[in-house]
Amino acid sequence: MWLCALLAAPAFAADATLDRLLERLEEHYNQAKTLQVNFIEQYTPSGSIRRTESGMLMLRKPGRMRGEYSLPKGKLFVSDGKFLWIYTPADNRVAKMPLKVSEDMRAPLAFLLGKLNFNKEFRNLRQQAEGASTRIFAEPKTEDLPYSAVEFLVTTENRISELKVTGFDHSILDFIFTDEKVDPPLDAKLFQFQPPAGAVVEEAEQ
Numbered sequence: 001m002w003l004c005a006l007l008a009a010p011a012f013a014a015d016a017t018l019d020r021l022l023e024r025l026e027e028h029y030n031q032a033k034t035l036q037v038n039f040i041e042q043y044t045p046s047g048s049i050r051r052t053e054s055g056m057l058m059l060r061k062p063g064r065m066r067g068e069y070s071l072p073k074g075k076l077f078v079s080d081g082k083f084l085w086i087y088t089p090a091d092n093r094v095a096k097m098p099l100k101v102s103e104d105m106r107a108p109l110a111f112l113l114g115k116l117n118f119n120k121e122f123r124n125l126r127q128q129a130e131g132a133s134t135r136i137f138a139e140p141k142t143e144d145l146p147y148s149a150v151e152f153l154v155t156t157e158n159r160i161s162e163l164k165v166t167g168f169d170h171s172i173l174d175f176i177f178t179d180e181k182v183d184p185p186l187d188a189k190l191f192q193f194q195p196p197a198g199a200v201v202e203e204a205e206q
Contacts, residue, residue: 017127018125018126018127018136021127021134021136021154021158022118022119022125022136024158025116025118025152025154025158025160026116026117026118027158028158028159028182029116029160030115030116032061032182032183033060033061033183034058034059034060034061034182034183034184034185034186035058035059035060035180035181035182035183035184036056036057036058036059036180036181036184036186037056037057037177037178037179037180037181038054038055038056038057038177038178038179039054039055039056039057039067039175039176039177039178040052040053040054040175040176041053041054041055041173041174041175042172042173042174042176043171043172043173043174044171044172044173044174045169045171046167046169046170046171047170052071053069053071053072053075054069054070054071055067055068055069055070055071055075056068056070057177058184058186058190058191060186060188060190060191062081063079063080063081063082063099064079064080064081064188064191065077065078065079065191066078066079066190066191072089072090073089074087074089075087075088075089078190078191078192078193079099079191080191080192080193081099082098082099083096083097083098083099083193084096084097084098084099085193085195087193087195087196087199089196092196092198092199092200093199093200093201093202094193094195094196094199094200094201094202095202095204096201096202096203096204097203097204098204118136118138120141121138121140121141122138122139122140122141122150123138123139123140123141124137124138124139125137125138130153132155132156133153133154133155133156133161134153134154135151135152135153135154136151136152136153136154137149137150137151138150138151138152146167146168147165147166147167147168148166148167148168149165149166150163150164150165150166151163151164151166152164159177159180160177161176161177161178162174162175162176162177163175163177
């Protein structure tokens with residue numbers, strides 16, 4: 001019995017360390033009403049070539065987000081908490097879809113917009129040291145989402161510096177975040193989408 005207790009002790013210690021890290025991370029983001037970060041977005045479709053884009057992400061609770069791209073210039077995605085719009089200037093088209101049923105891989109960003117609760121949203125949580133930071137591995141608890149696994153790289157300041165999303169089709173979307181600002185003044189109008197002149201709006205079936 002004493003041998004079993006000795007073998008179990010490291011696992012209990014690791015669980016306790018992860019629990020404390022998740023609590024600090026939840027406290028950091030749950031107290032924020034708005035959030036702004038610069039991002040590099042790398043999308044690798046299954047069996048295809050990686051595409052890299054970049055820009056600035058703005059979040060406003062409850063449920064609003066806006067991504068302004070500098071590469072490619074003019075690309076935009078906006079959510080008002082109910083719908084997600086994605087504008088691509090190359091073909092002057094807008095894709096509109098309900099956020100809850102969105103097949104778009106940006107959907108995991110939305111969990112930062114509510115009350116962050118890792119144990120409610122995810123399962124099979126584990127951690128791994130990566131330099132001074134910690135990488136957290138998780139799987140979504142619900143199966144009706146377009147992704148099967150999520151990774152968070154957490155800094156010593158309790159900030160998420162990387163978010164990696166793996167789709168059921170083995171595609172990968174990797175966000176690298178820098179210059180995080182907590183509670184910057186973000187006008188509510190930023191999260192109200194207006195299609196550019198002449199843009200074709202395509203609505204996904206609900």
